[in-house]
Amino acid sequence: MINGKLLKDAMMSAAISIANKKRSVDELNVYPVPDGDTGTNMSMTMGAALRALELMGEDVTVSQVADTAASALLRGARGNSGVILSLLFRGIAKGLNGLTEADCESMANALELGVSAAYKAVMKPTEGTILTVARMASVKAQECVHTTNDPVILWEEVCKEAEATLAKTPDMLPVLKKAGVVDAGGQGLLLIFQAMLEVFHGGSIAVPAEKAKEEKKVEFSTAVGEFDEVINFTYCTEFIVQKHPDSPDASKLRAYLETIGDCVVVVDDEEIIKVHVHTDSPGMALTKALEFGCFINDPKPKIENMRIQHENKVLEAKITKQQEFRPAEQEKEFGFVAVAAGLGVESMFTDLGVDQVVRGGQTMNPSTDDILKAIMATPAKTVFVLPNNKNIIMAAEQAIKLADRNVCVLQTRTIPQGFAAMLAFDESASLADNRINMTKAFERVSTGQITFAARDSDYEGHQIKKGEILALDNSKLSFTDKDVEKAAVKLTRRLVKGDTSYVTLIYGADVTDEQAEHVQALLSAKLSDKIEVMLVNGGQPVYYYIISVE
Template sequence: MTALTGDDVRRAFDAATRSLEKHRDAINSLNVFPVPDGDTGTNMLLTMRSAMERCPPADGATAGEVAGNLADGAFWGARGNSGVILSQFFKGFAQAIEGSQVCAADCLARAFNQATDAAYSAVGQPVEGTMLTVIRSLSQAVQDRLDGDGDVDPRSLWQTAFDAAREALALTPSQLPVLQEAGVVDAGGMGMVVILGGALCELAGQDQGQVDAAVAEGFVNPDTAHRIAAAQSYLDDSMETRWGYCTQFIIQGQGLDTDRIRREFTQISDSAVVVGNDDNVRVHIHVLDPGPALSYGTTIGQLSQIDIQNMSQQNLDFAGQRATSPATSSEAPALAVVAVAPGDGLAYLFREAGCAAVVSGGQTMNPSVTELVAAIDAVGAGDTIILPNNKNVVATAELAAATNPQLHVVPTHTVPQGVTALLAFNPGDDLE
């Protein structure tokens, strides 16, 4: 029996990342829960890449150190519901082998057990038939195998985990009605199988054949196989739903109470996954209006890594029924929005949400009237709405508006207020 070294753990999850890269599109094609937007594979891959960035090869780190680095990288780079849950899988895994030079079979079983606990505890309202179920099932199978054979090799135990994950995934449609309706297995669960399989092949010196076979079969018995992509009829129906916004950010502060924050966000949102520690808490939620959630976050601490995605638009893209875009025109828009925002990240956020231009500025770096007018002139719209997004910038915005009757100020005092106002903006509406 040979325990896993730090380099073994690193190479295993590096191979898992490559496996996710290969099968990302297949995982995306299954994504119908909690929102049919086709991004689960992408989110899990981006999370894994962030985890691996903290683990340089051949640095002599112990198994415990590698696991800790993976968990840290996954936390800071987690994307989407599935990515945040995956980051907690790594957190529990790392906590179990902290301080260990190597990872033997009993250590691996403990790691999977704590990974399960951490993943479940992160979710405000856990749902079975998802990647959580797959994680719990593989953990239980590993513990049962270890209880029956205390001398088992950790690589053999990893095979047990992979096999159990495949079996659990095949049952997800019977546990979650939306999967049955769409005719698919769970996308996040499929991602976990791909991760475990990729790692297993590296540890056992095998090629990726069994992972490829699992993907090709849809992870189920051929006699009862589900589709490898969501039924188009289900996706067509899903477009009638108003999905809202996937909203994610990190709260930074001191003495943060992650459990209390999770309870609060669970009450005001769907799909709440809240994780972190005393200093940093990552929040992932689905809401119709991100504004109140962002505002509440600012009462707790400083916000960073704010990311807001229009899930209804993602749903349209995924379903392949996106409305025909108007022909590209060189004509200036009749109505546009120009916002003031501090930092490249928030500037990107406002542009993605529909701003024609973003002027750099905020609490301590107020833009001038000249800068605002220059940005507005560059847009060349018939009418322009200005979002100052800071109470110190409102007066400057009003001075700019005084130069032209077609300039209009919405006196937003904070970035969350600006986001809320922008999300309500429809360029096809009348100004009033």
Template sequence: MPHVPHTLDADAVRTWSSLAVTALGRARADIDAINVYPVADGDTGTNLLMTAESGARAVAAAFTAPGDGAAAPSLAESARAYAYGALIGARGNSGTILAQLLRGMAEVLDGPPGRPGEQLARALGRAAGSAYEAVAHPVEGTMLTVAAAAARAAATAAGSATEAAAGTPTEGGSETAAGAAPADVARAAYDAARTALDLTTGQLDVLGRAGVVDAGGCGLVAVLGALWQALSGQEPAPEPAPAHPAPVTGEQPAAAAGPCADEGRGGPAYEVVYLLEADDPAVAGLRARLDALGDSLVVVGGDRLWNVHVHVDDPGAAVEAGVEAGRPHRIRITHFGDERLRTRGERVQRAVVAVVPGEGLAGLCGEAGATTVLARPGEPPTPADLLDAVHRAHAREVVLLPNDAELRTIAAGAAEQARAEGVRVALIPTRSAVQGLAALAVHDPDGSFDEDVVAMTAAAGATRYGELAVAEARSFTSAGICQAGDVLGLIDGDIAVIGAELAGTAEAVLARMLGSGGELVTLVLGPEVPDALADRLQAYVRERHLAVDTVTYRGGRYSAPLLIGVE
């Protein structure tokens, strides 16, 4: 459908952001299907779409007048809103890079106004340059390559190739630059991106073996096509559906580690993503530390707000590095599991999504095959966070474990949205992480959905749960009056014991929980709790309940001092 053409202004950014969502929505399934790189997890199209949606929402909010007579946003303000929205909503490697591309453009569009065509060319040049800077180990044949080709073509169309390619302000200008229309510059960038995309198959071995183009680059072509459409009023011709990957047998050779490196089947097991509030010097140190921990490192942002993406084997260490650099939040940890071996575009039959209160538990649940959502104290996940996890699970059937009584309503909302998208979802009302672990222990992905849900629900329901916490203030409880600093022992959500120290209170809680019987005790230790406490509690159970086994795990940062499960 034709659209009204725009000059390079705030309305153009608003139209572009909306058209980009439409274009990526049409292409999402095809892009997911060709996603073999850097990790073959079939979610690049989804990640790009969710990133673009977040950016478009921010632009729309900028146009929502706070009151009568409020001025519409400027070009600079709308571009900053687009970049900010993409930054806070960036998903995956490709979405993170897209957010940085938009940020690079916003930096130029926020500068002194110039000839519109030349300004757009410089914006695209800065976008490509900043994306390369954000990636720890750039590899050609990726969306970076497509972005660079688009920037060069835009610079040529604007008549200032040198300045635009460097992403620096143009001194003076030329007659050609003066006459370049933004729509012509955008068309040149779009055409060059399409050509560059076709060439990626021969630039990267993993793409050549699969016989596909780069998935991230395919998404970027859609975004640039939307930019041209917004500025010209003309709709791009439909892109032919990309060829699906050819079956690949045997082990894949590994390339140099990096955010766009071919990780084959031996790459890191986890994807860790979080927003980080930190100063520039701290982020420089964080980059070095995360680069040593894993690969696929992309750190984008600025002005004390960053989006961090890395693939690692130790997700706790990656989050810990963020804690030392600043304040990480909206932390997402994904276990790749068997995704590396799946044919692109194929959904697994069933997956489990679990909310967990610590990185150690995230790793434990990830090893059991669950897609996890990390919950921090005072920062519960939103329905959008849980829906995002359902998308990452990439399954036809999903079992959702909220692992917190207060998250049941939020989880129910996410489940309804997922069902509306055609995913079969069962919500098991687990009220503690130990109930979630019990459910995961009996999970049978190969059995029938109904039987699996019944077995997991029964296992969770048969698990009593306890928790130790420290009182923050004097208050009245069901166990009496507690003072600030007292250790509180909760059983099934109610305070049952008030003690002066951790070990004695834990033993009192165990005594009550085991008073009604049990076969297995699960202990989840918080980050500051010494291993000696676990040894003491194991000995306590052994001496008093000979037939009861005990297993111990580390919950990691953000977990309670002690979680107890009795089955």
């Protein structure tokens, strides 16, 4: 029999084990776009259960342990893999409900309930994934009920079948076979099951791996670092000069810079002069520096507007504070929650009437609990949720049953779709009409995305190298390129149709104003005069450009 303490220790060990091995699971991901990878999402989901189980005492039943873990997993679920994992254990909790200890039959039935719950939650289940691994393991468990009365032996067979099925996933999904990997979600589930088995066999709880120490970056102070209390000069200017053979003494450059700015740092050796200065005249600083040598290209001279950066820092602090969601009374009929990343994008959603913005997106999938808290903080009887990413939809849908108010999750998969849905909202219309009209509106929007390859990959007929520029047409890989600007122009022209009226370029944190304006000018020259090309500083991570075509 498996008692409560044994199950508790097994699940705690599983959470620690998947955390220790999450990178190896992440590396199985064949999708080249940087995203909230499977191993990371499963690890963070299991981490929620670990924290809840650590608070439990030793005298517990299997029912109490399973219920506690399932509740924590549901709230902590991140990404599709995390949601599926939470549903598996939620079903297991139902199967163990009311039991002090678990025998062979109850473990098999619990796993079967878990698989059923997971399959029901996925609209179009794909075989060759975590679902298949779980299902075949459950089938084996039911078979074992007739051959053994030892639940530990049963779990051994569950792990063996899960491992055998995982090995077959490349034959079920061609994309896995082409990449030469097994399914990442299935691998994560196998690691969890195997860690539980080790504890069932009498092993100790896994030990967390030591966290790698972050390398401390040695660089100049940032423009809004130690000097952001009082900004006397506008531009933080940094550069490195390669000295001329007859270069004057660097102290003369320092003396000059102190007459046109403050926070002057000049460091030199036999070959270079490294400069940092806050000034209203960066051109004068650069011109003077040329008397001492020539600028090197790596790193290039950098000029940053500290006042704008300071304003952004204040805005970011304000938005961060807003993330401390507090439950609100249901004062109005409709409210809105959107998931977004980037100060500009977040501000746009707020301007369109979104009550709460949950920070997250491609590389940082928010949990069900994150979305739930935002829903509860929205002062409305009905709350529309805009996930704006396909890997966040399932987590958002899990929040529906946990909220104390009506929740409608619109299946927006991109930021432009979220904007379109908000623009289509009619305060005077009913919930049903708004759901239909908002859905029709976001489905009409074409979205382009310019990003980079996070890994080498053979994906959808493309041999992709890490760092290559990727152009996504409505989330599907269209082509690769070496140049961000060329890719943005090419992709936009592909997205434009005969009835297109508007193109909106939302540029990210790694694109300068000048670069974005250049792309805008190129498109304005190449597209029809009837098409308006608008520019928005989204500040989003991961994507150089998010392109909305309507």
